[in-house]
Amino acid sequence: MSRNKVNYALIDDASQRKVSSNKRLKGLLKKSDELKTLCDVEVATVIYDPYKNEPYTFPNNDIVRNTFIKFKELPTLERSKNMVTREEFTMQRIKMLEEQLQKVRKENRVKEMTNEMYEVFKRKNVSADMNPSDLNDLVV
Amino acid sequence: MSRNKVNYALIDDASQRKVSSNKRLKGLLKKSDELKTLCDVEVATVIYDPYKNEPYTFPNNDIVRNTFIKFKELPTLERSKNMVTREEFTMQRIKMLEEQLQKVRKENRVKEMTNEMYEVFKRKNVSADMNPSDLNDLVV
DNA sequence: GGCTCTATGTATAATTA
DNA sequence: TTAATTATACATAGAGC
Numbered sequence: 001m002s003r004n005k006v007n008y009a010l011i012d013d014a015s016q017r018k019v020s021s022n023k024r025l026k027g028l029l030k031k032s033d034e035l036k037t038l039c040d041v042e043v044a045t046v047i048y049d050p051y052k053n054e055p056y057t058f059p060n061n062d063i064v065r066n067t068f069i070k071f072k073e074l075p076t077l078e079r080s081k082n083m084v085t086r087e088e089f090t091m092q093r094i095k096m097l098e099e100q101l102q103k104v105r106k107e108n109r110v111k112e113m114t115n116e117m118y119e120v121f122k123r124k125n126v127s128a129d130m131n132p133s134d135l136n137d138l139v140v
Numbered sequence: 141m142s143r144n145k146v147n148y149a150l151i152d153d154a155s156q157r158k159v160s161s162n163k164r165l166k167g168l169l170k171k172s173d174e175l176k177t178l179c180d181v182e183v184a185t186v187i188y189d190p191y192k193n194e195p196y197t198f199p200n201n202d203i204v205r206n207t208f209i210k211f212k213e214l215p216t217l218e219r220s221k222n223m224v225t226r227e228e229f230t231m232q233r234i235k236m237l238e239e240q241l242q243k244v245r246k247e248n249r250v251k252e253m254t255n256e257m258y259e260v261f262k263r264k265n266v267s268a269d270m271n272p273s274d275l276n277d278l279v280v
Numbered sequence: 281g282g283c284t285c286t287a288t289g290t291a292t293a294a295t296t297a
Numbered sequence: 298t299t300a301a302t303t304a305t306a307c308a309t310a311g312a313g314c
Contacts, residue, residue: 004305020292021179024174041187044185045172048182071195108244143309160310
């Protein structure tokens with residue numbers, strides 16, 4: 001069993017090529033979805049299998065259409081200098097919001113831990129005189 | 141060293157997200173190229189990184205344009221209503237971030253309250269039988 | 281930030297049912 | 298031919314520079 005290195009060339013055997021194509025298409029869509037979800041990147045893909053009339057799209061037909069419209073508009077957007085300035089401004093705003101979000105989430109995690117301690121504390125009905133530093137031992 | 145499983149969710153840390161994005165983008169382009177070359181499949185992709193004006197394309201701008209036009213002209217596909225321009229997309233992104241921030245801040249307040257309860261609890265050594273749902277009443 | 285390295289998770293070619 | 302299985306190539310998170 002077990003695989004060889006991939007030879008970077010068209011797979012000669014048509015049925016084997018189809019099998020590989022199906023597997024790789026599936027893999028590509030998964031990777032696209034991960035890029036989109038983990039990294040907040042907009043991905044739009046159209047894939048034509050030579051044996052099919054209708055293409056596969058990622059993430060779906062409508063979004064691909066929207067992205068393509070944006071793509072077409074690009075040269076128009078690049079015209080103006082003000083546009084760039086404004087866009088930079090907007091990007092700064094996004095960045096700032098993300099930083100805030102990250103900070104608040106971090107605080108959140110700390111509080112989450114303290115709440116867990118509270119639950120443990122309550123459940124076990126332990127003495128309130130317990131040294132808070134002892135709680136550290138309970139952290140999973 | 142060595143890696144953990146990928147958590148299927150947005151990577152919180154912006155700079156870490158960027159690193160992952162770059163690696164995964166590279167990987168995705170390679171997979172796209174392999175699908176095309178090994179399996180004779182037509183692939184056209186547009187990728188918008190939120191911090192860049194210009195999208196990445198695979199295999200290149202012209203071919204993407206042609207493939208997308210072919211896709212657009214398919215008679216069976218109905219026209220989309222929700223067409224979004226690049227700018228509207230960016231604004232949506234800001235809105236989403238603001239909503240998230242607000243949500244996390246709200247959660248934060250709840251946890252803040254619980255923490256305060258914990259402190260009171262500890263100080264006064266009150267009964268551990270108090271119902272946690274009572275805390276809800278305290279939320280602003 | 282970007283680059284290299286490498287351990288480990290993941291994709292998939294080969295094989296079997 | 299499609300569906301599972303498994304061994305191995307490949308992608309990439311984490312670490313160090």
